Amino acid sequence: MKTLQYFTLVALAASFAGCATVAPTELVNARSAYQLASDGPAQQLEPAELHKAHEALILAENSFRKEPDSYRTKDLAYVAQRKSEQAGALGSIAAAKASKDGANADFQTKQSEIVEQGKKNLSDSEKRTTDAQAENARQAALKSAKDKADADSQMQQAAIAQGKMDLNAAEKRTAETQAELDKQAALKLAKEKADADSQLQQAEIAQGKKDLNDAEKRTADALADLASLASLKEEERGLVLTLSGSVLFRSAEATLLPQAQVKLDQVAKALLAIRARNLIIEGHTDSQGTEAYNQSLSQRRSDAVRDYLVQGGYPADHIQSRGKGEVSPIAKNTSTEGRANNRRVEIVIEREAQLSKK
Amino acid sequence: MKYVSRIGIMLFAVAVAATGIIAGCANAPLRTEASTSGIRAAEEAGAAKVPSASLQLQLAKEELESAKSLAAKGEKVQADSMLRRAEADAELAVTLSHEDAEKSEAMAAVERARQLRKDNQ
Numbered sequence: 001m002k003t004l005q006y007f008t009l010v011a012l013a014a015s016f017a018g019c020a021t022v023a024p025t026e027l028v029n030a031r032s033a034y035q036l037a038s039d040g041p042a043q044q045l046e047p048a049e050l051h052k053a054h055e056a057l058i059l060a061e062n063s064f065r066k067e068p069d070s071y072r073t074k075d076l077a078y079v080a081q082r083k084s085e086q087a088g089a090l091g092s093i094a095a096a097k098a099s100k101d102g103a104n105a106d107f108q109t110k111q112s113e114i115v116e117q118g119k120k121n122l123s124d125s126e127k128r129t130t131d132a133q134a135e136n137a138r139q140a141a142l143k144s145a146k147d148k149a150d151a152d153s154q155m156q157q158a159a160i161a162q163g164k165m166d167l168n169a170a171e172k173r174t175a176e177t178q179a180e181l182d183k184q185a186a187l188k189l190a191k192e193k194a195d196a197d198s199q200l201q202q203a204e205i206a207q208g209k210k211d212l213n214d215a216e217k218r219t220a221d222a223l224a225d226l227a228s229l230a231s232l233k234e235e236e237r238g239l240v241l242t243l244s245g246s247v248l249f250r251s252a253e254a255t256l257l258p259q260a261q262v263k264l265d266q267v268a269k270a271l272l273a274i275r276a277r278n279l280i281i282e283g284h285t286d287s288q289g290t291e292a293y294n295q296s297l298s299q300r301r302s303d304a305v306r307d308y309l310v311q312g313g314y315p316a317d318h319i320q321s322r323g324k325g326e327v328s329p330i331a332k333n334t335s336t337e338g339r340a341n342n343r344r345v346e347i348v349i350e351r352e353a354q355l356s357k358k
Numbered sequence: 359m360k361y362v363s364r365i366g367i368m369l370f371a372v373a374v375a376a377t378g379i380i381a382g383c384a385n386a387p388l389r390t391e392a393s394t395s396g397i398r399a400a401e402e403a404g405a406a407k408v409p410s411a412s413l414q415l416q417l418a419k420e421e422l423e424s425a426k427s428l429a430a431k432g433e434k435v436q437a438d439s440m441l442r443r444a445e446a447d448a449e450l451a452v453t454l455s456h457e458d459a460e461k462s463e464a465m466a467a468v469e470r471a472r473q474l475r476k477d478n479q
Contacts, residue, residue, distance in 0.1 A: 075440065075442055075443055076439075076442075078443050078446070079443060079446045082414075082446035082447060082449070083446065086449060086450045089454055089456075089457045092461070093457045093460045093461075096457070096464035097464070099464040099468060100460070100467040100468075103464065103467035103468040103470065103471040104467050106475075107471040110471065110474050111474065114474070114478050
């Protein structure tokens, strides 16, 4: 607006002055300086100072119209230029202040943001620290709980081990007790068995005694029977039952006579009562005939008696037959009676001791 | 008659007063206070260290001396006009000194704010 007024003023001055008058350098510079200031920030920020410059320029222009080339006009134009430059400088100062204030405000805002961010970061950091502390506390609690659980577990393990040891000891004691019971039972069983065996043995002994008595009785009865049947003598080699040869055989024969068989049946019956004793059947002859003949005859006769007794039931393995010939006379062969006595069959009943030795 | 004489007295008094004023002005000492104080203010503002302001300060001093010289020669009116120049240059020197400081501060503030933003992106 002021610029428009100024140009209007300049146009009017030029129309009055005409082309004959040329503005001094100071006035030209003043106009330019004012124009420059009007285009600058002073227009908005320092209008009062720009107005002063405008007033000063008007004074210079008026003076120029009256005294175009006077020192007064030049001085006024000079002052107007300085006023315009000052208005421009003040505008720049105001702009710089505005810029500085804006920058400071920006700085303050940013600083506030930084402070707020710092506070927020600090708060976050404190929260994280608190969280971390809480986490640490939680971890410590967990560790403590774990340690306690481990300790409890160890105690439980120890208790289990102790329990196992106790169990083993109990099992061992049980086993020992069981063993003792088994032992007692075995002892009892053994005792019972021993008692049973003892009773059995007692019974057996009693039975043995009874059997012995019976055997002795039977033996005694048998011996008595044998003694009644023939001559029975107690010798070192055993009981010797002597049967006369004339009763058993014909002369020079080895075949049993019928009456001999009856006698031998009786002898066999008596011997069976005392069986289990070894029998030796010995045949004897007199000295009539050759020795070899007598030997053979005595052997055949003893064999005949043995075979008959075996047929009668006496065990064959308990009977031996021996031909003694004429070598063992019991009487002199010089007489008939003596030779008759020498012709004989002896049944030697060995003693039990001799039997057991064999 | 009284009326005429009263007017005559008044005209006389005005004439005397005008003569006195004109005579006083012609003989009054050169008023350099404004220029001197302006130059001192510019110097205190540090105009000597600011190139543009330093020039204005120097001009102001030379113009003050020129005014004094003119006054000494009896060119009182021209001396007063020269003092206006000195005053204008001194004031401009002060303003330019402030402008330089303000621009430096503004640039520093802008740079500080820019650096702060850069450092905290």
